[in-house]
Amino acid sequence: MKGLVKALNRFVIVSYDVIKTVAGAVMASTILIVTVGIISRYFFHHALSWVEEICCLLLIWLCYLSASLTTVTKEHVVADFLSSSLPAGMQKALRTVIRICEVVFFAVVSYSVMVLMPSLTNVSAALRIPRLWYYMPVLVFGAYMALVIVVDLINDFVPGYDFFGQRQAKRDAELAEQERKENEAMLKRVDEFMGIKDEGEEGQL
Secondary structure (H helix, E strand, O other): OHHHHHHHHHHHHHHHHHHHHHHHHHHHHHHHHHHHHHHHHHOOOOOOOOHHHHHHHHHHHHHHHHHHHHHHHOOOOOOOOOHHHOOHHHHHHHHHHHHHHHHHHHHHHHHHHHHHHHHOOOEOOOOOOEOHHHHHHHHHHHHHHHHHHHHHHHHHHOOOOOHHHHHHHHHHHHHHHHHHHHHHHHHHHHHHHHOOOOHHHHHHO
């Protein structure tokens, strides 16, 4: 059991890094394609018919790539002004129920897309992109987000294997320490600028 939990958490942390890289590439590609379309239209007076199609496809993929990253980092917008007032035990139970509902939702959505795909035989006008490629991210990342939530649920009952959370905590601690050092250096420069000496220097005068 612990070996499986360890493998699942390793998959989450590796897949997060891969998805983050792919999302960055998709965003850069979208910006580049839009820029090419603008230059072609306004400088060469020739509109590229495929720009809108490819950007629409890339934006759909980017949306689900970003949603997957946010699911791993648990940074979705939440309204917890009511649940935060509950006792700790009830909060944990409520979070568990909500996660189970999320898994069911993503499973239903992924299954629905899987059933729909055989009927998606039409293609786009300019690039002849099969319509199923517009629905593919819903299937792939819906299933991925369901898996991430399941792993998060398992981590509540088998603690110590949340490698992504451990890495984030380490990075947060490093950033906090770096910020503290920067603040100390800034305060020291301000004191030097204002001519303020520390107690040790005053004692020597």
